Amino acid sequence: MFNGQPLPFFQPLIDTATGRIAGYEALARLKDDQGQIVSAGPLFTDPSVDPVDLLELDRTIRRQAFEAFRDNPAGFISVNISPLWVSQLVPGEPLPSLELLKEIGLPPEQVVFEITELQGNIQDLSDAVRRYREAGIRIAIDDFGAGSSMLDRVLALEPDILKLDIQLFRRAASGKGNSGDFVKALALMAEKSGCWIIAEGVETEQELHFALECGARYVQGYLFARPAENFLPADAVQAEFARMRDDYARSKLAEREKLAELRGTLGNLFAELVQWLAKGGDPADLPSPAQYPWLLRCFLCDAHGTQISPNYEWTEKRWQPDARFLDHNWSWRPYFYQILSEAGQGSRIILSSRYRDATSNQYCITSGLFIDDSRHLLLVDIDTSRI
Structure with missing residues (x-):
């Protein structure tokens, strides 16, 4: 008892x-x-x-x-x-x-x-x-x-x-x-x-x-x-709850503004990468990581999602190619069809949802843009902790 x-x-x-x-x-x-x-x-x-x-x-x-x-x-x-x-x-x-x-x-x-x-x-x-x-x-x-x-x-x-x-x-x-x-x-x-x-x-x-x-x-x-x-x-608690809910709404708005700022910076990065490809794609000519501290890697796929370039990653104070993922097809990734839906004239930059990157074990988002009249897909992986 x-x-x-x-x-x-x-x-x-x-x-x-x-x-x-x-x-x-x-x-x-x-x-x-x-x-x-x-x-x-x-x-x-x-x-x-x-x-x-x-x-x-x-x-x-x-x-x-x-x-x-x-x-x-x-x-x-x-x-x-x-x-x-x-x-x-x-x-x-x-x-x-x-x-x-x-x-x-x-x-x-x-x-x-x-x-x-x-x-x-x-x-x-x-x-x-x-x-x-x-x-x-x-x-x-x-x-x-x-x-x-x-x-x-x-x-x-x-x-x-x-x-x-x-x-x-x-x-x-x-x-x-x-x-x-x-x-x-x-x-x-x-x-x-x-x-x-x-x-x-x-x-x-x-x-x-x-x-x-x-x-x-x-x-x-x-x-x-x-x-x-x-x-x-x-x-x-209605009045106090309303205040806290408004604070939450403001924090989400701030996140959206940060993403809008990121999109603008990505626009500059993609423009530089397109020029870099047009000049021959020498890793030594890639943009300085100081400009884009959140950039983990960039790579190129065909329109069907098959990787046709190495990954380019900043290691040992220089951009280095990693060819392990050549010919891997990424169309199974959820973000691929988001980007695919934007193919064609006037395609825009797409951001994926956050995920854990299997290679670096970091939380990432992937951004992509179709180029060359939608024949190629340019992709960059972003370290979310650096945004």
């Missing part, structure tokens, strides 16, 4: 489209005799705690949360639900949570169930989720991205909402490694499958900016409000 009075705390979820509080997550807390509040979360992963006691604690807090929310704000309330417990229900029997909602009088449409772990039988869980959804409840998967089997859950349960794993999200928002690209790919997958994204654990404006870049519909964290026993007015 555990010590303390169980009670729910509530943390708001902010709608990024409006800045208003759209709903709350109910979190389990215990109050001791001295009035100190502690999280009950660790109990649910402690193998020494009796599962029967845990189930009783969970249902007690869920009832309290539903009763409090019924009498307070509009929007939705999100509660955790254990797949292990769901899989232990008797098939065909009434679902306790649905019975509880009927008893309390809280519309199921105002409820989100968060699937919190990977335990339990997936088929039993799928059947229960179907019944929850038929009643009007929305389904979220928590800690999305934390494990490979999570993708199996997404495919099996077809959730309405995906909640990014907090540790993965924070690592990605910090800009360390390639986790940012990984999380953005997860978010894009969620968007394509019709899911909304929740970014939780947002504590800094940098993390908020990353959440917005991922297309998060809802954000949650100490930057907006800590979990509390009571609810806030719907517009409690």
Whole structure:
């Protein structure tokens, strides 16, 4: 057994489209005799705690949360639900949570169930989720991205909402490694499958900016409000959120201006490279790297994407040819068809999305321009850390 009075705390979820509080997550807390509040979360992963006691604690807090929310704000309330417990229900029997909602009088449409772990039988869980959804409840998967089997859950349960794993999200928002690209790919997958994204654990404006870049519909964290026993007015953080969202918009505009400046400089570089080719293409005559410090390499392909020149790279204080990639065809690269679409008269400079270069292990973007009446494709690789 555990010590303390169980009670729910509530943390708001902010709608990024409006800045208003759209709903709350109910979190389990215990109050001791001295009035100190502690999280009950660790109990649910402690193998020494009796599962029967845990189930009783969970249902007690869920009832309290539903009763409090019924009498307070509009929007939705999100509660955790254990797949292990769901899989232990008797098939065909009434679902306790649905019975509880009927008893309390809280519309199921105002409820989100968060699937919190990977335990339990997936088929039993799928059947229960179907019944929850038929009643009007929305389904979220928590800690999305934390494990490979999570993708199996997404495919099996077809959730309405995906909640990014907090540790993965924070690592990605910090800009360390390639986790940012990984999380953005997860978010894009969620968007394509019709899911909304929740970014939780947002504590800094940098993390908020990353959440917005991922297309998060809802954000949650100490930057907006800590979990509390009571609810806030719907517009409690709207003004401050609008300011932070405007800051994000300005930062994205600054990025676009930087890219526009890069395009202008690339225009000068491509003009020099065209002249360089016309003069015979001697590596010694390539532009000075001091003018273009972000330039990793340049090379020439035919109109079908097959490389017909060596790579020219600045090493040992001079431009040197690297013939290893002659006759390699790059038409499989996503950027190739971006550039191909611009072939012909009036073709313009195209920039690829950022990627990790396999040769240098650096983050790059590739820029290309068709020349010679679209018979040849001139390409340059750019070190994004030097832009």
